[in-house]
Amino acid sequence: MIARPTLIDVAKAADVHASxxxxxxxxxxxxxxxxxxxxxxxAAAKELGYRPHPLARGLRTDTxxxxxxxxxxxxxxxFPPLVRGAEAALGVEGYxxxxxxxxxxxxxxxxxxxxxxxxxxxxxxxxxxxxGSGVAAAVQSExxxxxxxxRESTDGSVPAIIGDDHIxxxxxxxxxxxxxxxxxxxxxxxxxxxxxxxxxKAFKAHLARHGLSVDGRIEVAxxxxxxxxxxxxxxxxxxxPELTAIVAGNDLLALGALRALNDAGVSVPGDMSLTGYNDxxxxxxxxxxxxxxxxPYREMGTMAxxxxxxxxxxxxxEPHVTRLRPALRVRASTESxx
Amino acid sequence: MIARPTLIDVAKAADVHASxxxxxxxxxxxxxxxxxxxxxxxAAAKELGYRPHPLARGLRTDTxxxxxxxxxxxxxxxFPPLVRGAEAALGVEGYxxxxxxxxxxxxxxxxxxxxxxxxxxxxxxxxxxxxGSGVAAAVQSExxxxxxxxRESTDGSVPAIIGDDHIxxxxxxxxxxxxxxxxxxxxxxxxxxxxxxxxxKAFKAHLARHGLSVDGRIEVAxxxxxxxxxxxxxxxxxxxPELTAIVAGNDLLALGALRALNDAGVSVPGDMSLTGYNDxxxxxxxxxxxxxxxxPYREMGTMAxxxxxxxxxxxxxEPHVTRLRPALRVRASTESxx
Numbered sequence: 001m002i003a004r005p006t007l008i009d010v011a012k013a014a015d016v017h018a019s020x021x022x023x024x025x026x027x028x029x030x031x032x033x034x035x036x037x038x039x040x041x042x043a044a045a046k047e048l049g050y051r052p053h054p055l056a057r058g059l060r061t062d063t064x065x066x067x068x069x070x071x072x073x074x075x076x077x078x079f080p081p082l083v084r085g086a087e088a089a090l091g092v093e094g095y096x097x098x099x100x101x102x103x104x105x106x107x108x109x110x111x112x113x114x115x116x117x118x119x120x121x122x123x124x125x126x127x128x129x130x131x132g133s134g135v136a137a138a139v140q141s142e143x144x145x146x147x148x149x150x151r152e153s154t155d156g157s158v159p160a161i162i163g164d165d166h167i168x169x170x171x172x173x174x175x176x177x178x179x180x181x182x183x184x185x186x187x188x189x190x191x192x193x194x195x196x197x198x199x200x201k202a203f204k205a206h207l208a209r210h211g212l213s214v215d216g217r218i219e220v221a222x223x224x225x226x227x228x229x230x231x232x233x234x235x236x237x238x239x240x241p242e243l244t245a246i247v248a249g250n251d252l253l254a255l256g257a258l259r260a261l262n263d264a265g266v267s268v269p270g271d272m273s274l275t276g277y278n279d280x281x282x283x284x285x286x287x288x289x290x291x292x293x294x295x296p297y298r299e300m301g302t303m304a305x306x307x308x309x310x311x312x313x314x315x316x317x318e319p320h321v322t323r324l325r326p327a328l329r330v331r332a333s334t335e336s337x338x
Numbered sequence: 339m340i341a342r343p344t345l346i347d348v349a350k351a352a353d354v355h356a357s358x359x360x361x362x363x364x365x366x367x368x369x370x371x372x373x374x375x376x377x378x379x380x381a382a383a384k385e386l387g388y389r390p391h392p393l394a395r396g397l398r399t400d401t402x403x404x405x406x407x408x409x410x411x412x413x414x415x416x417f418p419p420l421v422r423g424a425e426a427a428l429g430v431e432g433y434x435x436x437x438x439x440x441x442x443x444x445x446x447x448x449x450x451x452x453x454x455x456x457x458x459x460x461x462x463x464x465x466x467x468x469x470g471s472g473v474a475a476a477v478q479s480e481x482x483x484x485x486x487x488x489r490e491s492t493d494g495s496v497p498a499i500i501g502d503d504h505i506x507x508x509x510x511x512x513x514x515x516x517x518x519x520x521x522x523x524x525x526x527x528x529x530x531x532x533x534x535x536x537x538x539k540a541f542k543a544h545l546a547r548h549g550l551s552v553d554g555r556i557e558v559a560x561x562x563x564x565x566x567x568x569x570x571x572x573x574x575x576x577x578x579p580e581l582t583a584i585v586a587g588n589d590l591l592a593l594g595a596l597r598a599l600n601d602a603g604v605s606v607p608g609d610m611s612l613t614g615y616n617d618x619x620x621x622x623x624x625x626x627x628x629x630x631x632x633x634p635y636r637e638m639g640t641m642a643x644x645x646x647x648x649x650x651x652x653x654x655x656e657p658h659v660t661r662l663r664p665a666l667r668v669r670a671s672t673e674s675x676x
Contacts, residue, residue: 017449023456031476032452037445066453074418074437075619083412087439091446096453099412099437101425107375108429111355114370115404115434118361119457138369255623281413285593287625 005048008094013044018094019065021045067095067308068116069125072104076224076252077280078297079127082149085301086125093309095122102128104193110135117142123308125149125301145311149304150297151194152321159311160321161303163295165195168326169202172247172275172293175328177210179336181245181273185217187232187257189224189249196224199249199277216240221253229256230263237264237272244272244337251276251283251292258286258333273334288332295326343386346432351382356432357403359383405433405646406454407463410442414562414590415618416635417465420487423639424463431647433460440466442531448473455480461646463487463639483649487642488635489532490659497649498659499641501633503533506664507540510585510613510631513666515548517674519583519611523555525570525595527562527587534562537587537615554578559591567594568601575602575610582610582675589614589621589630596624596671611672626670633664 011021016037024033024041033041044050067090071079087097098121100112109128113135116124123145126136136146136158148160176184186203189196200218207214219236221228229252237243237260248254254276261268268274268288276283279294303322310317349359354375362371362379371379382388405428409417425435436459438450447466451473454462461483464474474484474496486498514522524541527534538556545552557574559566567590575581575598586592592614599606606612606626614621617632641660648655 016445019453020445020449023452031479032455032473033448034444034473037448064453064456066457068436074412074421075415077413077415077620080412080418083439084441096438096449098406098453098457099439100434101421101437103422106372107354107358110371110375111358111361111434114361115357115402115436117370118402119404119436135370135372141369255620259623282415282593282620282624285597286620286623 005050007050009048010041010045010050011094013048014041016041017091017096019096022065022094025050063122064120065095066098066119066121067123067125067305068098068100068113068119068121069127070100070102070109070112070116071127072102072109073224074099074101077282078251078278078295081281082127082297082301082304085298086149086305087301089302089305090309095309104128113139117144123147123312125304125308127151145308147304147308147311149300156320158320159307159317161300161307162321162323163300163326164323165198165326166202166205168277168293168295169199169247170206171326171328172277172291173203173206173210175291175330175334176245176247176273176275177212179245179273179334181337182212183217183240183242184212184245184247185219185236185240185243186214187229187236187246187248187253188218188220189253190222191220193224196220196249203247217243221249221256224250225252226256226259229253230260231256233257233260234264237261237266245274245334246272247275249277251278251280251290254290254292254333255283255286258290269333269335270338273337275334279329284331291331291334292329293326294329296324300324343388345388347386348379348383348388349432351386352379354379355429355434357434360403360432363388401460402458403433404436404457404459405461405463405643406436406438406451406457406459407465408438408440408447408450408454409465410440410447411562412437412439415620416589416616416633419619420465420635420639420642423636424487424643425639427640427643428647433647442466451477455482461485461650463642463646465489483646485642485646485649487638494658496658497645497655499638499645500659500661501638501664502661503536503664504540504543506615506631506633507537507585508544509664509666510615510629511541511544511548513629513668513672514583514585514611514613515550517583517611517672519675520550521555521578521580522550522583522585523557523574523578523581524552525567525574525584525586525591526556526558527591528560529558531562534558534587541585555581559587559594562588563590564594564597567591568598569594571595571598572602575599575604583612583672584610585613587615589616589618589628592628592630592671593621593624596628607671607673608676611675613672617667622669629669629672630667631664632667634662638662 614630
């Protein structure tokens with residue numbers, strides 16, 4: 001017996017997303033699809049002998065073919081590639097992705113998540129940094145699958161795809177130590193974010209491993225952005241004139257550090273070596289091109305989507321927390337101390 | 339008679355979004371809001387003597403307090419500020435914003451828009467560059483208000499907030515002519531996008547106004563991104579060795595031009611002056627900092643949201659198309675020819 005053609009078959013034959021095919025086939029939703037697309041889908045359905053059958057692929061009958069992703073700060077250039085990676089993986093399976101931005105405010109985060117729940121998404125990917133674990137549980141209790149990306153839950157109860165910041169910061173520190181630096185400071189991200197706190201802890205651990213002092217050599221920026229990075233760097237350097245290298249908690253902080261050092265007449269890398277974190281777009285174009293630690297954000301988005309798709313198909317997900325290995329990108333902002 | 343307290347009053351008293359207050363007050367949706375927020379909202383409602391009344395502010399009873407925004411390319415750094423501007427203006431009125439990204443593919447654009455329509459957003463902001471005007475009409479026929487931002491409809495039937503590219507490109511050309519340049523080339527964006535086509539037309543018009551030739555001095559990039567900008571610049575410069583200045587169609591193309599010129603040993607601005615377009619984040623940090631034309635993208639997002647809010651309140655919107663004036667940002671990538 002030949003398998004009955006599915007909605008996915010029709011979508012593929014018409015070269016459209018499954019969600020578009022679904023809408024084109026439904027007279028009630030056809031109005032939002034262009035006439036030419038409707039014609040193409042109907043022709044493909046006719047040719048294949050397609051007849052709607054909501055259980056054909058074992059899909060829940062109440063599926064909306066919609067997934068939500070919640071990010072803390074769209075203006076941080078690392079998030080768009082992550083979103084795009086998730087979007088591409090979900091699109092292959094016919095899902096459309098809706099994005100919510102939270103500005104890292106707890107209350108705004110709750111509003112965005114509950115809006116997506118109200119809109120009946122089939123699953124949620126959360127890249128928000130701070131969140132009471134009760135929210136993920138509440139979402140799950142509504143029958144909506146949840147995956148975390150670029151963060152993890154404190155009790156490990158929610159599947160998560162994250163970068164290994166301990167290894168990543170170690171790569172930056174080892175690189176500077178190999179160049180001959182021993183007076184190394186850290187411009188840290190805010191400790192309320194797991195990434196800010198985790199990278200700062202890793203910095204201390206790796207300096208201790210090398211027998212180097214961190215006393216007074218850590219300055220915390222209010223926020224993972226350029227201006228707070230510049231302010232923290234000015235404070236750090238004026239307090240520690242002996243420093244020859246700075247490890248910044250992310251690339252935006254490093255760009256702020258670069259600006260502050262330029263303004264103070266401190267040349268990078270001549271007077272001060274500098275590393276970033278994330279290898280976000282465009283840091284290879286600044287002067288000097290930034291040495292940084294790269295994380296595969298697009299792949300993190302893809303893996304989060306694939307994990308969510310597995311959950312939505314009712315498959316078990318193992319292992320629960322996936323840590324992706326970062327890579328050191330050596331450019332021109334680091335060299336041996338004078 | 340003292341006015342009955344509204345949901346907005348409760349939200350303000352509890353210092354939460356109206357949508358959060360609404361969910362906290364509703365036992366069925368309370369689960370997705372944190373316990374502390376629910377307690378704060380209930381306390382505020384009690385103190386104010388609030389009783390739900392769906393028509394209190396003349397809102398439609400079927401409102402979802404949700405607005406969608408559709409952008410063509412989240413990885414272009416100009417869109418996040420635009421989204422944030424819209425989000426802030428909508429948040430004040432208790433609306434939550436859901437974002438869709440389309441990759442500028444017509445079919446994906448349709449899928450994203452129809453998903454947002456299916457999810458019953460109250461209004462839509464479209465920043466997508468290419469779209470059959472029938473789609474906006476179909477959305478409107480579903481009772482959903484629509485505003486365009488950074489693009490306009492061919493017949494002007496949909497309210498739009500856009501930058502004035504003719505004036506903006508004129509600013510870049512005038513700046514170069516004032517510096518003494520006369521052999522000026524253009525790296526154009528794709529002509530299928532109104533921004534690519536419009537800026538190229540503006541370039542021709544302004545060079546004609548100055549009596550300068552454009553023959554063979556325009557090279558079209560496949561896409562508004564760095565790599566296509568580099569390829570187009572290589573072709574443009576090898577065909578026109580006499581050029582002393584390049585006007586790029588946007589900042590990403592200019593960054594590609596900078597990379598290609600650096601690779602070819604052409605110094606900017608010594609051998610070649612270069613202008614970008616958009617004044618996107620970080621172009622002041624590249625070397626040399628980029629002279630570009632700034633558009634107020636955050637304000638465009640805010641104005642689009644305010645226009646949409648007026649439409650959703652049933653107010654007339656005049657004028658239909660608002661053109662925002664750009665501003666020249668002179669940095670170090672332009673100087674007089676040798």
